[in-house]
Amino acid sequence: MTKDWPALVERAERTHRLTEEELASLLAEPATEEAMALAADRVRAAFVGDAVHLRGLIEFSSFCRRNCHYCGLRRENEKAGRYRLTPEEIVALAEKARGYGYHTVVLQSGEDGWFTAERLADVIRAVKRLDVAVTLSVGERPIGDYRAWRDAGADRFLLRIETTDRALYERLHPGMSYDERRRCLRDLKRLGYEVGTGCLVGLPGQTIDSLARDVLFFQAIDADMVGIGPLVPNEDTPLKGAPPGDMGLVRRMVAAIRLLLPEANIPATTAMETLSPGARERILRSGANVVMPNVTEGEARRLYALYPGKACVADTPEECRFCMAARVKALGRFIGADKGFRRRRANPAPPEKTAAGD
Ligand code: 5AD
Ligand code: SF4
Ligand code: FES
DSSP: OOSOHHHHHHHHHHHOOOOHHHHHHHHTOGGGHHHHHHHHHHHHHHHHOSEEEEEEEEEEEOOOSOOOTTOTTOTTOTTSOOOBOOHHHHHHHHHHHHHTTOSEEEEEESOOTTSOHHHHHHHHHHHHTTSOEEEEEOOOOOHHHHHHHHHTTOOEEEOOOBOSOHHHHHHHSTTOOHHHHHHHHHHHHHTTOEEEEOBEEOOTTOOHHHHHHHHHHHHHTTOSEEOOEEOOOOTTSTTTTOOOOOHHHHHHHHHHHHHHSTTOBOEEOHHHHHHSTTHHHHHHTTTOOEEOOBOOOHHHHHHOOSSTTOTTTTSOHHHHHHHHHHHHHHTTOEEOSSOOOOOOOSSOOOOOOOTTOO
């Protein structure tokens, strides 16, 4: 590599700016990993502090109208066991999440049309009475649905762009459009949601340059949260046989995201832990500040199978709660006592316009 990478890491830590070329050169070089992780950990401590925010994840429906090439819930996967929790069951799980001390409930599902705007709005209103933040992760919808849910009290929305490589995006998501994905993210921002996005690392055909552009995209849209994860190949999908995502590259990506988006909430994700036990702690020391413990119970917990071997699938929500408390404490950090909204510094420098942004 041609660049003097320690100087690049030092400058990224100081200015939170890198060019696409500079980012790509860091991501491509495994030797940068420890220095990037250490710098990202310092930026994390300075901008978002030592709190680790726990978000209780409720996987409320495994029905999905989409056919994403990597995902076990894709509609053509006949082996996937489908379930749908009732609104009452969802609210009951949210109450339990509140009881475990979680201050955010994430309502996640496949793209399931049974949950009309009105049905999900009713669930949101009931969950909001518990004094928790509500994050939705239910995919693409018309702006009217997003507005109805925001009016019902939803605070945040997760919608990964998955990849900013338009051709790759459209290859892996049959019948979906990159522009429509971007439309959703724009609408969500305009409606005042905290918006989370992110990408998969290790998609067949994905390049380091495109990952660098992913990071610049997160910066350009001023993402409030960025969740990424390695591809975990699923035998029941077209991506069976693909190699799993490289956890070293995932760690460099997390560090790069923290360096360039110092205020963002960044989770250590289940897919990371699935591929590499202990990854959650390693990633929490490399820039991340959020974990999303699963509070789904019983059969549903097993059936929500985006990929095989999902971490914690055999544990109970209660076990995960105690387990995470101990792990966070062992890191010398503490569990966030508030809802963990994005903290904004006074007068943040606006992110530069890039080709990826709008
Ligand atoms: N491996 C890793 N992550 C996956 N997702 C879906 N399938 C897989 C897989 N096989 C991720 C997608 C989606 C999120 C909910 O789960 O990025 O946005
Ligand atoms: Fe459905 Fe989401 Fe899986 Fe795609 S990634 S098939 S939209 S659940
Ligand atoms: Fe689930 Fe440790 S967090 S068992």
